[in-house]
Amino acid sequence: MSTGAARDRAMMLRDGFAGQGAEVIDCAILQPAETLLDLYGEDIRARAYVTQDPARGERMLRPDFTVPVVQMHMAEGAEPARYTYAGEVFRRQEDHPERASEYLQVGFEVFDRADPEAADAEVFVAIRDALGALPVRAVTGDIGVLTAAVAGLDTSEARRAALMRHIWRPKRFRALLARYAGKTPVPEGRAALLAAADPMAGAGPLIGLRSREEIAARIETLRADAAEPPIAKSEIEMIDELLSVAETCPFALEHLKHIAMDFPVLRDAVARFERRCDALSARGVDVDALMFEASYGRTSMEYYDGFVFGFGAEARPDLPPVASGGRYDALTARLGAGRSIPAVGGVIRPDLTLMLECGV
């Protein structure tokens, strides 16, 4: 439960963001479950509280503010916009019962088309400044570098789409990549199925909604995939090398530039990273000491698609990040009914800032 002290801190942080020009907003605690289930799939049920309303159907206690803030902005917001909010979020903690399931979050979100890298830096610096002198360490990353690499793979569109779909599931991504590289044995009986003149012969009665035509379409996809040459070793190695980048920003930038020499598809993403480093530097961030990890942010909630960052307590690696955030352009498109806008934001946990100040 959130204490009075955490609540006071939350209001103070929110007022701080408001002082930098952000509009103070609020969102309902009970959100329609459908939107969140559509975005995150069934996995979110393990992380959020779902409740039943006899008239409105399934509702979810808001697991974060980002989705309702994006919905609100897309429906009625003027551009550009800066928002701040403070309030409880609710997370089930099945794997970590010792962690809080109800806590305050203070957020700062920027919807601005003008200069995305400058907006990245603005949000990062606003969050960093709000944390003050706390003993925290920042890590940054960029999901956009990996998506650029996948989008540029010399393979079929179907394979690229499948990899994109699993960018946020590292284990599954890795398994797919191994299969497309020809390193995984084909399931038993698969060759015979694909060679069969009538694969459905002797399959038994068809029951359920999935039609004969859909099964046939998937078999065609499998046939096309079987005819596709494996993804080149050099490209697999490029992805491996990319994901292993974990060093301070200047070294990471050099490393990525080096990779991009052989893989020009990465150039735009690397140029964005460089512009962001410059923008952070211009705002007084010591970029030479700032960590960049290419795989950072891949296992959290799957809406960040560009810059990502987190501030962790140096002496308490067991705690969740004290603050985190990132860019979610694609989310605005998903929720925008045909419209989209570049957006980036971050949140702070006031309870954890208090805990660290007390030296716990």
Next chain:
Amino acid sequence: MSVKLGVPSKGRLMQKTFDWFGARGITLARTGSEREYAGRVDGIDNVQLVLLSASEVPRELAAGRIHLGVTGTDLVREKLVQWDQKVEPLAELGFGEANLIVAVPQAWVDVDTLDDLDAAAAAFRARHGFRLRIATKYHRLVREYLREGGVADYALVDSQGATEGTVKNLTAEAIADITSSGDTLRANHLKVLREAPILESQATLFRARRAELSDDARATLAELIQKLGL
């Protein structure tokens, strides 16, 4: 204070449990009329038989209201978060064996693995506008298994019984359920994915880790465990 032993109150599971204890010199029996849920324990003093539904045994163990309980591993894993901190398995009883599996229509010749299921789910969602539905009553176990297997674009729909019929009734596209022989699946034109099962379950005797015990109850429990040869 007596040691409370929770045993399924009905059917084959109850009878087999009685047999298992009987073979080890502890006679369990129902008393009173056929409809009355009361029981007796012979062969050891100070043990009280508690007859209850197998699905309630995990909860009662976790709460410490019974000290020992017989139920399926599947129910313990599904119903208890961090089950191994709440109960300790003392013995697998060798009956009630069943696997929790994912099954799809036999006619889905293109789906044999979780990888296939994920691809089918993606295409299904794109075409039908909703996520591929999997009927089950084991929500937590199935969700964990599918997340581990990297399956996305599915939705779990609750089915507390006759789950094998949901596909034909168009309320689900696939199911996740307990099966022992597979006969019911086959009769309903379903096949099991060629993957390791979500869980291999059987009737198991569990001890509640957090149940309070007086000194005499502790002695009784030790005596019972010794008599059972555990």
